[in-house]
Amino acid sequence: MIEKIDRLNCPTWQKLELLQAVIDTTKGTYKPKEHQKPGWQPSR
Secondary structure, three states: OHHHHHOOOOOHHHHHHHHHHHHHHHHOOOOOOOOOOOOOOOOO
């Protein structure tokens, strides 16, 4: 999973947030953030 996240074409802070979301999800403690970092746009 870490290798796949590392290969993503996005900033490091997004990769770290995604990794933390995966960890939290497996622990059952994931809570979506209400807003994103400034300038963030979903990739298409």
